[in-house]
Amino acid sequence: MAKRYDVVVVGGGPAGAVAAATASSLGLRTVVLEAATEPRLKPGEALAPECNPILERVGLSAVLASRPDVARRSAGIRSAWGGGEISYRDGFREPFGAGWIIDRSRFEQLLSARAVEAGAEWFWGMRLRAIERGDDGWRLDTSGPAAHRFDARIVIDATGRPASVARRLGARRIQYQSQIANVVAWTAQPVEAAWVSVESGPDGWWYSASAPNGSQLLAQFRDSPGVQAVASKPRIDLHDAIAATRLMRSVVALPPREALTHQAVVSAGSAALDHAAGEGWLAIGDAAAAFDPISSQGLSNAIASAEAAATAARNWIEGSSDALDAYAARMAATYDVYRDGLRAHYRTETRWRDRPFWRRHHNGRTADEGR
Numbered sequence: 446m447a448k449r450y451d452v453v454v455v456g457g458g459p460a461g462a463v464a465a466a467t468a469s470s471l472g473l474r475t476v477v478l479e480a481a482t483e484p485r486l487k488p489g490e491a492l493a494p495e496c497n498p499i500l501e502r503v504g505l506s507a508v509l510a511s512r513p514d515v516a517r518r519s520a521g522i523r524s525a526w527g528g529g530e531i532s533y534r535d536g537f538r539e540p541f542g543a544g545w546i547i548d549r550s551r552f553e554q555l556l557s558a559r560a561v562e563a564g565a566e567w568f569w570g571m572r573l574r575a576i577e578r579g580d581d582g583w584r585l586d587t588s589g590p591a592a593h594r595f596d597a598r599i600v601i602d603a604t605g606r607p608a609s610v611a612r613r614l615g616a617r618r619i620q621y622q623s624q625i626a627n628v629v630a631w632t633a634q635p636v637e638a639a640w641v642s643v644e645s646g647p648d649g650w651w652y653s654a655s656a657p658n659g660s661q662l663l664a665q666f667r668d669s670p671g672v673q674a675v676a677s678k679p680r681i682d683l684h685d686a687i688a689a690t691r692l693m694r695s696v697v698a699l700p701p702r703e704a705l706t707h708q709a710v711v712s713a714g715s716a717a718l719d720h721a722a723g724e725g726w727l728a729i730g731d732a733a734a735a736f737d738p739i740s741s742q743g744l745s746n747a748i749a750s751a752e753a754a755a756t757a758a759r760n761w762i763e764g765s766s767d768a769l770d771a772y773a774a775r776m777a778a779t780y781d782v783y784r785d786g787l788r789a790h791y792r793t794e795t796r797w798r799d800r801p802f803w804r805r806h807h808n809g810r811t812a813d814e815g816r
């Protein structure tokens with residue numbers, strides 16, 4: 446016997462959790478299906494100053510301020526980009542106020558707890574297996590420790606970059622630029638001033654940050670070797686590569702390889718669906734549009750799109766037939782503005798304009814690889 450909901454949210458990352466909290470607080474009977482059994486380490490720990498208005502809007506600013514174990518104010522961005530000098534963008538001079546550095550697993554745990562407090566049901570360890578259209582909405586089957594069946598009037602795809610619901614429903618994922626990140630993490634004493642550090646190099650760029658619990662993250666971004674699966678993308682040794690940097694090697698104390706708590710190669714380019722909503726469904730966060738991390742827009746887009754999608758879902762259920770198309774048009778407009786800004790930002794680095802990575806980013810080349 447299937448349980449019946451207004452909204453099924455597939456994926457319980459930041460986007461799914463905020464969508465569920467918003468939908469529940471709008472009075473919609475909501476359930477979240479998350480494949481992982483608990484929040485796990487994911488890269489993405491800087492909430493840029495531009496996130497502050499949306500954090501305020503969804504009631505998260507005060508929560509973060511009261512949870513030093515989850516978030517701390519960022520000192521700002523320290524960068525070696527576009528020239529030999531190291532520049533500092535002080536967080537406290539930002540028009541929107543300083544950004545945050547989060548402990549990503551705890552942040553996701555907190556967002557999940559808020560969704561449940563707002564009235565949503567939440568299932569960990571439940572992966573979507575099949576979805577089909579019925580007379581009065583959707584029927585979803587899941588796999589996991591216990592297989593379940595859910596009926597819903599509307600389904601929200603919050604599965605991140607795979608966009609697995611929207612793609613099953615016929616949407617196409619269009620890759621604008623591909624890029625991979627070699628990511629390592631380890632634990633150290635929390636640093637006093639939480640700077641996010643960014644540095645460009647001949648074949649890509651670097652990023653590092655230090656989370657509230659002392660978790661340190663270092664990522665090197667570079668060209669993706671085409672359409673290969675993530676698992677087959679070669680990991681390069683960051684211990685050797687960091688020696689050629691200027692800023693990173695002076696601010697990051699990379700421990701011996703055996704002390705690393707996490708190592709992964711992940712996709713980190715720009716990609717978006719050809720349409721972010723259709724009859725009875727919407728995609729949010731990275732599922733709708735995934736942003737290059739240099740933009741620091743991923744988490745703000747996850748939260749803002751989740752809030753907008755939950756409101757559109759409520760309006761659609763109440764009879765506003767164009768609510769989902771209007772949401773999709775808004776996502777498309779956001780992504781267009783982002784792409785212009787991205788190209789302009791990469792063009793501020795001119796030292797290696799003839800190297801393949803920079804040539805591609807300066808040209809804003811489209812790489813439709815279907816991922």
Ligand SMILES: Cc1cc2nc3c(=O)[nH]c(=O)nc-3n(C[C@H](O)[C@H](O)[C@H](O)COP(=O)(O)OP(=O)(O)OC[C@H]3O[C@@H](n4cnc5c(N)ncnc54)[C@H](O)[C@@H]3O)c2cc1C
Pocket residue numbers: 455456457458459460461478479480481487488489490491492493571572573603604605606607609626628664711712713729730731732736738741742743744745747
């Ligand atoms: C290297 C790197 C660094 C980044 N740094 C930053 C940063 O500093 N600041 C920033 O703002 N952004 C950053 N980002 C981007 C940011 O992490 C993402 O934008 C953000 O995670 C998007 O949230 P989401 O909820 O849409 O997707 P996700 O966080 O990917 O969550 C999707 C969830 O769906 C679940 N799921 C997937 N498939 C299924 C299924 N079939 N059934 C059930 N559940 C499923 C997954 O388990 C996952 O928990 C970075 C990204 C990368 C790759």
